[in-house]
Amino acid sequence: MSTQQDSPATSSRVQRKRGQRIQKILTTAAELFGERGYDAVSLEDVADRLDVTKGSLYYYFASKEELVTAAIETLGNDWTDRLERLASETGGPPAQRLRTLIHEHVTIAVRDYPEALRLFLVPTKWPEPQRERIKSLRLRHNEVFRVVLEEGVGTGEFVVTSIDTVLQCMHAAMAQAPAWCGPLRGTARARAVGELTDTLMMLTGLRPPRA
Amino acid sequence: MSTQQDSPATSSRVQRKRGQRIQKILTTAAELFGERGYDAVSLEDVADRLDVTKGSLYYYFASKEELVTAAIETLGNDWTDRLERLASETGGPPAQRLRTLIHEHVTIAVRDYPEALRLFLVPTKWPEPQRERIKSLRLRHNEVFRVVLEEGVGTGEFVVTSIDTVLQCMHAAMAQAPAWCGPLRGTARARAVGELTDTLMMLTGLRPPRA
Amino acid sequence: MSTQQDSPATSSRVQRKRGQRIQKILTTAAELFGERGYDAVSLEDVADRLDVTKGSLYYYFASKEELVTAAIETLGNDWTDRLERLASETGGPPAQRLRTLIHEHVTIAVRDYPEALRLFLVPTKWPEPQRERIKSLRLRHNEVFRVVLEEGVGTGEFVVTSIDTVLQCMHAAMAQAPAWCGPLRGTARARAVGELTDTLMMLTGLRPPRA
């Protein structure tokens, strides 16, 4: 009865298709959850934006919670990947590299994931298993910045009271970036992103650029 | 013969009682909503913590939304009042006054209204009327800091790229304070609050104190 | 402690006051219930329109049901009283007297009790005791019309298939009168009431007046 041939070729094409499907779902979910928060988004909402039915989502994810977690995870990993790549490609003194990282991070946040970033900040009371995964995500992400920051402190280029505190402040501020810069367009947005970057660099003890 | 004797007296006593009742509700509500967010808190939760029934809440507030809004408003006003008083009582150069304000703000956040600040930051999609009231609250609150910041910039003591951006970063970071410092106890917490204050002061272009 | 003197004078004055109070309540209640129906009117609504609190109503009536019943009863009795008086004062042939009755009935309905009449028609499932009282009210009220109708049939002036059926149709139509004529003003309303009266008279086998 079944016309399905599980040849490796088919299987892999199917596999790819499946992967894309899931990616699409995760992106959309992250978007929505970031926009309104976990509780305010129903699976119906997600399904609607994807133009499928609620039932379909359950084929890929066992529960709402699993969906958000996966969304956060994928998104966080992609994001961190990009930053890590950028960090490894960028040379120059720590100050310049940190600036590049911050700028890129804010740009990604504002341009690619308009709202999703907030998901990392708000410590919604996840059940234990999820909490762990998210925590480790945050750690890995944080590490990219910490490395540069520590190097700068090591060379005396940066002067800070507490590296951890600086990192926290940076992330808190960057997470709000979409809310501040998102509504702006074109040059105005670019300038806002620039000012935010400059301002955050001051946390390292540098003076503002044009002052 | 004295059928009127209790008109003004009683009325005012009753009035006072009512005011207290409402305050109690508002505080409790702000607490809960701040802890878990609007959607994650049911009126049952609020009622439970107050040891009354859901129905009673509706005697004072027409809807869940009205309750949160009122809670946010009272809380925000009280908070700003305290900061304004502090600002007017504190002398010295802008740097010192700003530091005092930040320190107090963080302290209040961590000690008195654990988590409640998030209500101001997270842009829960309030219906228009509420949004306006909350916005104006935030503005008034922001003003306290802005005044000092502008003064410092005027005297050249502070050097910043953009006053608005600095304010935004400060508030974003301070709003996370309870999540960072809240779990700590005693000296550890005091030190954390201090480091946060010092770090945020760097946004004004000052070098870290003991570096 | 009590300054209350139960002298007959006081008592009767109090009694009168009480009576007026109750009348006011009943009228208002009948109005509201007639307007929107039993279920759609809350005691709060009644209290609001009377400018008292819900609690006060319970001083005079033990329950919502008792209030409506009393409202219907008073209103029905007053109404029937007026019609009975009118019937006994009016002379002439049955046709003329019936026309007078119908006209007066519609006028009262439209002018004095804009909405309350419907209370008699809609057989809301009252509990037994109430049902009986309302039924007997309706009977007494109906009797005024029946007497004249039967007389006319007796003299051969009226020609009908069934007296009961004619009565039912009349009452059904008259109960809708406020909905039809109520919105009209001045002459327009007077004409509408006139046409309704003429039309209903045709149920007795008379030709329309101006035809």
Add this chain to the structure above:
Amino acid sequence: MSTQQDSPATSSRVQRKRGQRIQKILTTAAELFGERGYDAVSLEDVADRLDVTKGSLYYYFASKEELVTAAIETLGNDWTDRLERLASETGGPPAQRLRTLIHEHVTIAVRDYPEALRLFLVPTKWPEPQRERIKSLRLRHNEVFRVVLEEGVGTGEFVVTSIDTVLQCMHAAMAQAPAWCGPLRGTARARAVGELTDTLMMLTGLRPPRA
């Protein structure tokens, strides 16, 4: 190979099933709402009679209001359809056709939709959108009777004071029919319906048939 085979077929079968389901709900709802009125019927009641859960109703209708409106609409349209068909099939002079219409209308009311008519009469305060739809329903329904009535008036067969008034009285009386004839059984009911029809025909200026 036939992975598409069931697209149109299935879809239409599913569609039909859905239609039937909705019809079933609508009928049941109209029944209940007609019996007891909008406020006195809970969705639980409707669900119970359908042997499903409240939640299921919300799968088909977004709110209680939408459900009643739809119920009224379907019911009203079906009803009017039947009358219109009857009107177009019936020949003879206006008097005979009007009598047929009235008789059929009352019969439908008493037999098929006991009590449902009240929904059209009682001006439950619907929100504007619903009110319009119901109003137009009533108009269409009224038209069937008006056409015949006007024709009779045109030929001089009917003599009335006001066509509109006659129509209103007819509908008011017919709406009460279920309350009068419903409790009766067999011949008694048939006779009651007959008497009502005869009586209402008198509104056109005809004398009663066998008098």
Add this chain to the structure above:
DNA sequence: CATGAATGAGGATTCATTCAT
């Protein structure tokens, strides 16, 4: 008498989740 306050039992509505097809 009258009021403010509180209650508890419904009733409307939402939504994650399950499942047959």
Add this chain to the structure above:
DNA sequence: CATGAATGAATCCTCATTCAT
């Protein structure tokens, strides 16, 4: 795989009723 359908638990909200003062 995907969908439509159904469910039931939770949640918001209303309201008749009670009661202390």
